[in-house]
Amino acid sequence: MNAPSPPSTITGDTPARPLKRLFIRTWGCQMNVYDSARMADVLAPLGYAPAEAPEDADMVVLNTCHIREKASEKLFSELGRLRVLKQAKEQGGDRMILAVAGCVAQAEGAEITARAPYVDLVLGPQTYHRLPEMVARATRAAGAVIETDFPAEEKFDFLPDSTTPQGVTAFLTIQEGCDKFCSFCVVPYTRGSEYSRSAATVIAEARRLAAQGSREIALLGQNVNAWHGEGLDGKTWNLARLLRELADIEGVARLRYTTSHPRDMDDELIAAHGDIPALMPFLHLPVQSGSDRILQAMNRGHKADDYRRIAEKLRAARPDIALSSDFIAGHPGENEADHQATMALIRDVGFALAYSFKYSSRPGTPAAGATMQVPEAEKDRRLQEIQALLREQQDGFNRSCVGRRCDVLVTGPGRHPGQLAGRSPWLQPVHFVGAGQQPGDVIAVDVAAALPNSLAVHPLERPAGNGPPETSPQPPCQEKAAA
Numbered sequence: 352m353n354a355p356s357p358p359s360t361i362t363g364d365t366p367a368r369p370l371k372r373l374f375i376r377t378w379g380c381q382m383n384v385y386d387s388a389r390m391a392d393v394l395a396p397l398g399y400a401p402a403e404a405p406e407d408a409d410m411v412v413l414n415t416c417h418i419r420e421k422a423s424e425k426l427f428s429e430l431g432r433l434r435v436l437k438q439a440k441e442q443g444g445d446r447m448i449l450a451v452a453g454c455v456a457q458a459e460g461a462e463i464t465a466r467a468p469y470v471d472l473v474l475g476p477q478t479y480h481r482l483p484e485m486v487a488r489a490t491r492a493a494g495a496v497i498e499t500d501f502p503a504e505e506k507f508d509f510l511p512d513s514t515t516p517q518g519v520t521a522f523l524t525i526q527e528g529c530d531k532f533c534s535f536c537v538v539p540y541t542r543g544s545e546y547s548r549s550a551a552t553v554i555a556e557a558r559r560l561a562a563q564g565s566r567e568i569a570l571l572g573q574n575v576n577a578w579h580g581e582g583l584d585g586k587t588w589n590l591a592r593l594l595r596e597l598a599d600i601e602g603v604a605r606l607r608y609t610t611s612h613p614r615d616m617d618d619e620l621i622a623a624h625g626d627i628p629a630l631m632p633f634l635h636l637p638v639q640s641g642s643d644r645i646l647q648a649m650n651r652g653h654k655a656d657d658y659r660r661i662a663e664k665l666r667a668a669r670p671d672i673a674l675s676s677d678f679i680a681g682h683p684g685e686n687e688a689d690h691q692a693t694m695a696l697i698r699d700v701g702f703a704l705a706y707s708f709k710y711s712s713r714p715g716t717p718a719a720g721a722t723m724q725v726p727e728a729e730k731d732r733r734l735q736e737i738q739a740l741l742r743e744q745q746d747g748f749n750r751s752c753v754g755r756r757c758d759v760l761v762t763g764p765g766r767h768p769g770q771l772a773g774r775s776p777w778l779q780p781v782h783f784v785g786a787g788q789q790p791g792d793v794i795a796v797d798v799a800a801a802l803p804n805s806l807a808v809h810p811l812e813r814p815a816g817n818g819p820p821e822t823s824p825q826p827p828c829q830e831k832a833a834a
């Protein structure tokens with residue numbers, strides 16, 4: 352459950368109590384997490400407050416992700432469990448509104464209402480602002496209310512201001528949709544074409560987040576670096592320009608953005624990494640394959656060497672930058688030479704972190720119907736090779752941090768008594784024994800040890816959260832992770 356809005360209450364002589372309870376289950380990416388919080392914001396004025404579990408809820412929203420393997424099977428098995436709860440509620444004279452949102456709803460709305468006619472609402476990602484009206488319609492009439500069109504109005508113009516504090520680290524969606532139509536991806540079909548929010552609305556939301564205590568803001572978008580919104584001067588701004596403006600907001604110590612496409616990695620954005628200190632030296636830049644033949648089959652619009660050049664330029668602009676990426680093993684038509692080209696690209700670039708998957712077909716995408724599908728066993732072998740190399744690089748990168756000095760954003764208590772947790776500039780979780788530091792402080796630390804998925808650090812002797820962090824004279828990412 353994502354953090355929904357604070358409980359609505361009845362005022363006056365009546366003791367304060369929430370009117371209705373809302374439970375949202377979220378699958379998938381950070382954009383879905385953000386969307387779930389915004390759905391809670393939209394429903395708060397109707398009296399919906401957070402529920403801990405579906406059993407306690409008057410409304411359950413399943414916010415789905417189509418990228419996940421077997422997404423619709425998982426959805427229908429969850430719906431089967433919820434049907435039992437819904438029926439039990441109805442037998443007790445109560446009602447539970449059951450909604451399916453997100454990309455599976457967008458892509459398979461008709462199938463959902465056919466196979467699960469007890470679902471009350473089916474809504475695609477572009478129609479969350481219409482939720483209150485849909486709930487009203489579902490309350491009045493029997494049968495599912497479906498909204499999976501791409502409405503003429505932009506949802507961001509109709510969503511209320513976000514009111515829910517997200518904590519020390521926060522997400523902020525600035526862009527949605529995609530016009531690139533990669534062969535394997537459903538996003539252009541489920542999220543529609545690219546849309547950029549205006550700089551004014553993004554800056555206003557960032558200011559609210561900072562006022563609520565967020566110190567690190569991650570800008571989100573399916574093609575976040577394709578952002579080109581109306582600027583404060585009425586002209587079209589690019590992401591580099593927006594980042595400079597956001598970096599000036601008081602309280603914002605760190606900025607990140609994800610997910611980016613190599614085609615939109617322009618020189619201005621690369622330069623921004625060199626001269627905006629708040630922009631963290633970590634970039635998730637999916638490449639998917641190191642083979643030009645497969646990149647073309649994927650319709651990625653760039654070559655492997657373009658990616659190598661971008662990595663070089665980024666490292667020239669910001670020597671301590673670490674790269675993360677996505678890889679697909681076994682795209683239709685991929686042969687051993689293509690696979691080896693991917694391995695070569697991984698070795699050449701060096702990644703601090705990466706996500707890798709076997710190709711699996713998504714209905715409705717061009718690659719799903721392609722001939723020359725790669726046998727499962729072969730996909731498995733290639734994926735294992737890719738993952739072994741990436742793991743080696745990740746371990747090498749984490750080890751290269753030991754003995755270095757960097758800054759850490761304190762995010763909250765650690766797992767053990769007296770411990771605090773935080774994040775390095777390179778997104779590694781860190782933990783240390785606290786000595787008066789508070790969540791939101793940015794403190795200088797020495798890295799003492801690299802554990803499998805985190806760093807152990809020692810805070811330096813200086814007041815927490817004051818002044819610029821001290822930096823290592825030799826940032827860890829100057830060395831290639833694989834070296």
Ligand code: SF4
Binds near residue numbers: 531532537539612
């Ligand atoms: S650029 Fe990203 S979101 Fe767009 S189609 Fe390709 S993989 Fe999907």
